[in-house]
Amino acid sequence: MTTRTFEDLYIAGCAAWLPPAVPVPETIARRTEAVSVTVAGAEDSGPGMAARAARAALRRAGCGAADVGLLLHAALYDQGHELWGSASYVQSLALPGARPACPALEVRQVSNGGMAALELASAYLRAGTDRPAALLTAGDAYRPPGFDRWHSDPGTVYADGGAALVLSRAGGFARLRSLVTCSEPRLEGMHRGDRPFGRAGTVDLDACKRQFLRRVGRPAAVAWVASGQRRALTGAVEAAGIGLGEVDRFVLPHLGGRRLEAAYFLPFGIDPERTTWGWSRGVGHLGAGDQFAGLARLVEAKEVAPGELVLLVGVGAGFTWSAAVVEIVTVPRWVD
Template identity: 55%
Template sequence: MPVEEAVRGGLVDAELARRSEMLSVTVADGDEVPAEMAVRAAGEAFRMAAGGGTAAGCHAEDVRLVLHAALFHQGNELWSAAGYVQRRTIGNTCPAIEVRQVSNGGMAALDLAWRYLATSPDAGAALITTADRFCLPGFDRWRSDPGTVYADGGTALVVSTRGGFARLLGLAVVSGPDLEGMHRAGPAHGVGVRVTTRPVDLGAHKAAFVAEIGMARTVNRVTEGQREALRTALDLAGTKLTEIDWFVLPHFGRRRLQSNYLRHLDIGLDRTTWSWNRTVGHLGAGDPIASVDHLVRSGAVIPGQRCLLMAVGAGFTWSCAIIEIDRRLHRAG
C-alpha cells in the first residue's frame, strides 16, 4: 500500500508519514494467518538452497530443527505456529520451537540455530522462519509505534553445516532487562500491569518510561547495549567495522534509522538497504533475513563482501551478525 494512499484514506497523519519518509508498506490480503506466509517463504528458501546455494545442496529432509519467530498474534490462541510451519514444510518430528524475542526474533533464532548445529554437526540443517500480520483492532501499523511503519510478511532462512551462499563469521546477542519497562504499562522498574485497551500504544509506554527514568539515561543505555553487541560480533568474526561492505539495518522510518544507527556507525544510506526497506516496512522479526535476500537477489552484494546485520527487540535485546558472501545464489530450475 502506498503511503500516499494511506494518508488520503485517513489511516495515517500526513506529518507522521512525511517524517518517516516511507514510500509504501506490504499489506496482506484476505484472512491468511501469518504462519502460512512463513510456509511460503520456507518453500522458496528450500528451492533456492537446492538450486545452487550450497555446495552439496540442502533439502527439507536435512532439517533437524525448526525455529519460528514472531512479534504479534499468529491467528489462533493456544496454538503452535512453529508446529504448523513444520507440518506444512518438512513434516518430520524434529524440535519445532517458537521464538518470542519481538523484533529481534529472527536474529535470536539464528543464534540458537548456530549454537545447535555447532554442537550437533550431524544435524545437517535448521529452518528459521518469521511471519507477522499487523492489523486492527489489536495493532495499528501506522500509529502503534510512531516512527516505524509495520508490514505484513514472512521470511525464511536455511542454516546448514554443509556450506551455503554465505558464511556466518560472528554473532552476538546482548540483553538489557532494565529497559523492559519501555514497552509495557506500569512503573518502569516495578510490577507490570495487565492492559486490555486496543490497539497497542507503544508510544505511550515509551513516553511514560522516559518521563520516569529520563531521556539521557535511556538513550545512553540503548546505545551502550548496541555497542556491546557490535563490538562482540566484530571480535568473534575477526573483522573491523571498516571491512564491512553492507549494513543490514532494521526497517525503521528515516528519523529513527538516523538517530539509532546511521549516526553511530557514521555511514550513509547508500551502504544500507534503505531504498528497498522504505517500500516494504518493518517485518517484525524478519527484517535481517528479508534484507539479505534482497541484496543477494538484486546482485548488489557479491562474493567476498561482508555484511553486518543489526537488530533490536523490546525487552531489551540487541543483535549483530557478520556474514561473508561466498557465492551467488541462483534459483532452482
C-alpha cells in the first residue's frame, strides 16, 4: 500500500467530454438502476474524446502546453489501433506545438487507471520538474463485437466518453490532501477466468467471475475485495487527518446501484445523496474516467463549496484500489 500526503499539489482544472445519452433497456435498468448511458458516434474514438476533455481542462486551468511536464492517458478498452501510442495521439491534439514535447505515456490499470495516473503524476511533480503541471486523461468507446456495453459485465453499464484533469504545483481550485493505493493480486483471475491467453470473442466478465469463484471460493474473494476497499478509503481519510464522516461529497465508480450499495453505501454508511450516483446513473461507467468526470460535475453543478472535502474513490481489476481526499479551496473562474 502506498500512502501520500500533500501540501503543494492542486487540481487546476478538470472536464469531461460526453456524447449524447441513450435510454437503458428496461431489463438492464431493473438490474443496474441506470437510466441512460452515453454512446459515441462512429467518428468518435476513446483517445479522441479524451483529447477534447483535455483541451477543456487545460483552458479551465489556464494552463499552456509549455506548462505541462507529463501527459498520462488511461484507458480500459481497445483504443482503435494495434501497436500504436494512444497517449501520443492525445498529446498531438491537446498539446500541439509544444517543444520540447513532454513525455506522453499510457496507463493500463483498467477502471482504476485515472486514479493510478493521479498517483504517478503526484510523485512525478513532487520529484521536481521544470514544468509545474501534469495532464491526465482517460477515454474509451465500447464497441461490438469485442464488447457488449449491456451484457459484458452484468451489474454495470459501460459508457463512452473522455475525461481529463490538470494536476499542478502552481495552484488550483482544489488541493490534493492525501492519496492511497493498495493492491491484491490474488484477485487478478476474476477478470481472466479459465481462458487461455490470446484474443477471445465478446468480453464476458460474468463467466470469468464464475470460473474464478469455483477455484478460490466466494468467501475468500469477498474478504479480499472488502479488505482492499477498506484499506484504501480509511487510509486516505486517516492520512488527511479527518474522519469519514467529515467528507462532504463522494465521487464513486460509476457502477450499478446494487454494486454501489454492496461495496460502499452499506459497508461505509455513505448516503447516496452525498455521492454522484444521481448523475452517474444517467451517464454510465466511463472506465478510467469516472473520478475526473465526477469531480468536474460536482464543480460545474455548484455542488461543492470552498472548505468542503471530496473523496475520490477508484477500483480496478487486478485488483487495485485508490482513494484521494481533495479539499475545495476556491470557486474556479470557469463556473458560471
